[in-house]
Amino acid sequence: MKLNNFGYLLKQGFRGIFRRGFMSFAAICVTVACLLIVGTFSAVMYNLNIIVSDLNKNTELLVFVDETLTDAEARSVGSDINLVENVANSIPITREEAMQNFAADYDYDVDAGLDPTIFRHRFRVSLVDNRLLHETMEKLYQVPGVANISAPEAIMENFTLMQDILLMVSLVIIGILLVVSLLIISNTVKLAMYDRRDEIAIMRMVGATNGFIRFPFMIQGFVLGMVGAGLAFGLEWLMYDNLLASIGQTLKWLNFVPFSELLMPMLLVFGGAGLFVGVVGSWTSIRKFMNV
Amino acid sequence: MIEFNNVVKSYSEGNQALRGVSMQIEDGEFAYLVGPSGSGKSTIIRLITGELRPTSGTVHVNGYSLERIRKKELPFMRRTVGVVFQDFRLIQDMTVYDNVAFAMRVVGAREKDIKERIPYVLELVGLENKSSRYPNTLSGGEQQRLAIARALVNNPSTIIADEPTGNLDPARSVEIMSLLQEINALGTTMLVVTHEQDLVERFQKRVIVINDGLIASDRMGGYQL
Numbered sequence: 001m002k003l004n005n006f007g008y009l010l011k012q013g014f015r016g017i018f019r020r021g022f023m024s025f026a027a028i029c030v031t032v033a034c035l036l037i038v039g040t041f042s043a044v045m046y047n048l049n050i051i052v053s054d055l056n057k058n059t060e061l062l063v064f065v066d067e068t069l070t071d072a073e074a075r076s077v078g079s080d081i082n083l084v085e086n087v088a089n090s091i092p093i094t095r096e097e098a099m100q101n102f103a104a105d106y107d108y109d110v111d112a113g114l115d116p117t118i119f120r121h122r123f124r125v126s127l128v129d130n131r132l133l134h135e136t137m138e139k140l141y142q143v144p145g146v147a148n149i150s151a152p153e154a155i156m157e158n159f160t161l162m163q164d165i166l167l168m169v170s171l172v173i174i175g176i177l178l179v180v181s182l183l184i185i186s187n188t189v190k191l192a193m194y195d196r197r198d199e200i201a202i203m204r205m206v207g208a209t210n211g212f213i214r215f216p217f218m219i220q221g222f223v224l225g226m227v228g229a230g231l232a233f234g235l236e237w238l239m240y241d242n243l244l245a246s247i248g249q250t251l252k253w254l255n256f257v258p259f260s261e262l263l264m265p266m267l268l269v270f271g272g273a274g275l276f277v278g279v280v281g282s283w284t285s286i287r288k289f290m291n292v
Numbered sequence: 293m294i295e296f297n298n299v300v301k302s303y304s305e306g307n308q309a310l311r312g313v314s315m316q317i318e319d320g321e322f323a324y325l326v327g328p329s330g331s332g333k334s335t336i337i338r339l340i341t342g343e344l345r346p347t348s349g350t351v352h353v354n355g356y357s358l359e360r361i362r363k364k365e366l367p368f369m370r371r372t373v374g375v376v377f378q379d380f381r382l383i384q385d386m387t388v389y390d391n392v393a394f395a396m397r398v399v400g401a402r403e404k405d406i407k408e409r410i411p412y413v414l415e416l417v418g419l420e421n422k423s424s425r426y427p428n429t430l431s432g433g434e435q436q437r438l439a440i441a442r443a444l445v446n447n448p449s450t451i452i453a454d455e456p457t458g459n460l461d462p463a464r465s466v467e468i469m470s471l472l473q474e475i476n477a478l479g480t481t482m483l484v485v486t487h488e489q490d491l492v493e494r495f496q497k498r499v500i501v502i503n504d505g506l507i508a509s510d511r512m513g514g515y516q517l
């Protein structure tokens with residue numbers, strides 16, 4: 001394809017869009033709606049990921065050491081713990097420190113005869129992946145000298161479970177919506193090809209290559225997809241900022257990221273999705289139409 | 293050059309539209325292809341344009357072997373063959389000029405060459421004063437002239453016409469046939485399918501008669517069915 005025909009082909013592509021203005025409008029609307037939902041799910045997932053990882057940072061296991069061990073033996077348990085898979089790090093807490101903490105937490109008067117020996121040596125252990133909590137705990141129990149483990153299991157497990165479910169649901173919904181907008185763009189392009197079937201027959205007759213015949217329709221699908229993506233991106237931005245302004249106050253502890261931080265990933269999501277539905281949408285209808 | 297070698301074409305099992313056709317049309321030649329309805333004339337045309345492939349036998353057109361041509365090569369073969377149909381096949385929402393320019397644009401011609409070539413071609417077919425008219429404002433004969441202009445604008449070495457005068461009155465038919473001969477005189481190989489016996493008699497050219505999927509006669513001058 002020579003450059004001197006590019007303008008002509010481009011013009012043909014836009015001609016297809018305006019010739020069936022309403023259909024193109026509908027295709028763009030559906031694409032915008034689909035991408036908005038896709039974008040919203042992505043934004044929620046992104047935020048949830050951050051919230052969960054924040055939460056994970058703060059959630060730690062307390063591994064108690066058998067009280068019959070000496071201080072030195074207890075310390076060596078620490079290095080065994082560090083060898084366990086999925087353990088990020090462990091911070092030793094001596095009996096004395098534990099007692100101090102306890103006294104501070106419960107306003108207990110240490111001088112009133114609190115004996116540090118009733119506290120066990122312990123390690124504050126954080127994990128690489130909290131989803132493997134159960135497996136890791138089982139392994140930790142097998143470390144000689146470990147007597148007991150306390151974990152804020154419920155919170156972590158629920159959050160990671162919720163995250164997994166949401167991810168699954170999002171993927172399914174995103175998949176369905178992408179197919180929907182792919183179909184409508186595909187149909188719009190098919191209609192444009194149908195409108196111009198006589199032209200296409202003549203093009204073929206005089207020896208136009210398939211690439212040349214296809215190109216305007218690829219342009220058409222591409223433009224529909226990208227216009228839809230652009231509009232959806234703008235709307236998403238507006239919606240997100242407004243939503244943040246209104247709920248950000250009440251749900252401050254949830255720490256939503258500002259849209260500016262989402263800019264690049266969002267641009268990628270919208271651009272990629274727009275390109276995908278546009279190009280794949282037109283390609284599928286062209287494939288069906290172009291059986292020589 | 294067009295060369296058929298023992299070509300058989302069946303559209304469905306056990307039903308042969310062509311039953312072994314061999315013929316050769318040299319570069320620069322003019323030939324009529326005649327025969328009763330259903331004898332296989334259009335089938336021959338569609339084999340030459342690569343729209344159909346032979347069931348067996350070989351079809352050579354301007355150096356391409358159509359029985360085994362690759363899909364990618366087909367457009368380039370078609371640029372060597374201009375086609376004219378009974379029903380004109382013009383684009384109604386394009387002007388006379390654009391209908392012809394379209395054929396050049398879609399094979400990648402430069403705008404400058406298009407501007408140079410089209411006035412020449414329109415003058416050749418006698419439409420130089422109607423370049424901004426739309427097809428539905430033209431007479432049947434003029435529409436067929438436009439279709440001929442489009443067929444020859446990319447300078448093909450061969451033009452094939454499937455009943456080009458089928459929709460025209462006798463006077464217009466003579467004009468179109470004369471035009472095709474003028475174009476042939478400029479060096480373009482010409483194969484014309486027709487039903488019109490008196491026209492064929494009048495022009496005294498090579499006549500290939502096909503009957504029931506077989507060539508019945510092939511000689512100069514008139515013919516009997």
Ligand SMILES: Nc1ncnc2c1ncn2[C@@H]1O[C@H](COP(=O)(O)OP(=O)(O)OP(=O)(O)O)[C@@H](O)[C@H]1O
Pocket residue numbers: 303304309327328329330331332333334335336
């Ligand atoms: N697409 C098709 N499917 C099945 N049979 C076909 C098809 N096209 C043509 N035929 C059959 O092939 C035979 C030859 O048809 P063809 O169109 O070549 O005839 P023709 O000589 O052009 O006739 P006419 O003068 O009426 O145009 C006929 O019997 C016809 O019914």
Ligand SMILES: [Mg+2]
Pocket residue numbers: 333334335
């Ligand atoms: Mg026919």
